[in-house]
Amino acid sequence: MNIDLEIFSPVQAISNPLFDEHDVKVFLKRDDLIHPMISGNKWRKLKYLLKTAQEQQKDHLVTFGGAYSNHLLATAAAAARFGFKATGIVRGEAVDNDTLFLCKLHGMQLIFTDRESYRDKPALFANYFGNNEDAFFIDEGGASAEGALGCSELVDELTETYDHIFCACGTGTTAAGIINGLTRHQLKTTFNAIPVFKNGSFMKNEIDHLLTAPIHYDLHTDYHFGGYGKANNELIDFIKQFVAATGIVIEPVYTGKMMYALYDLIAKKHFKPGSKILAIHSGGIWGLLGMKDKF
Ligand SMILES: *Cc1c(COP(=O)(O)O)cnc(C)c1O
Secondary structure (H helix, E strand, O other): OOOOOOOOOOEEEEOOHHHHHOOOEEEEEEHHHOOOOOOOHHHHHHHHHHHHHHHOOOOEEEEEEOOOOHHHHHHHHHHHHHOOEEEEEEEOOOOOOHHHHHHHHOOOEEEEEOHHHHOOHHHHHHHHHOOOOOEEEOOHHHOOHHHHHHHHHHHHOOOOOOOEEEEEEOOOHHHHHHHHHHHHOOOOOEEEEEEOOOOHHHHHHHHHOOOOOOOOOEEOOOOOOOOOOOOOHHHHHHHHHHHHHHOOOOOOOOHHHHHHHHHHHHHOOOOOOOOEEEEEEOOOHHHHHHHHHHO
């Protein structure tokens, strides 16, 4: 089977009086529309990993994630779509939630593991699948050079140039891929990375080791809202207003923090008048279901 999806990810202009006031234009690349389950950057990251698994004649994807992981769900759905078996090794004690329900619906087997053993993923893989010739290891979040390569293709799809690109960062693979795409096309666009973790300056190492050429980009580490999966009322109110004003769903774990950062930096006059800014909607809206009680 040919492992590919037809990419539908239009660039959409969004408007707000704030943008007019500061003379900037803002666009969203709608990677959230690529697939309802294999959402956004997760498809881009999986594409070459699945092709590699296929080349190596391995038909069982084994990957890792927390109980709310968009990557687990994307892998489950991609496995179902392209004829692989899938196992998800889940951090922490056995739980049930909407994300894991959707993983199971797509036929993924789940193995729960304590936080201590979760740290050593190659050891877990060897432990459960060491003798299994069909099993193919995919790191947490799809972090890999193959993942970055898939994400670099986002830049191939752009038909206009931008002064800035904004993207939320978990493992940094998507950021690195987009930066590599900018390098390949010799674009002068400034890349802006928004880590969703506390103390996000470590993200620089994660991104840099996947870059094909060293290049300057901006890392904005002050938009984590207390850490991964954390949110306060300011972020939640921003998301409510954004969704109601645009009809585009964002969520508090990734895209909400990234868009908040963009609006905040516009208000703080970070951008030259006349700037064109592209924000990447990296998908993940099922993550909203795990955050319902914060709304
Ligand atoms: C996983 C995810 C990210 C993080 O991507 P990385 O490549 O791990 O940095 C960003 N946005 C959304 C919506 C995600 O689900």
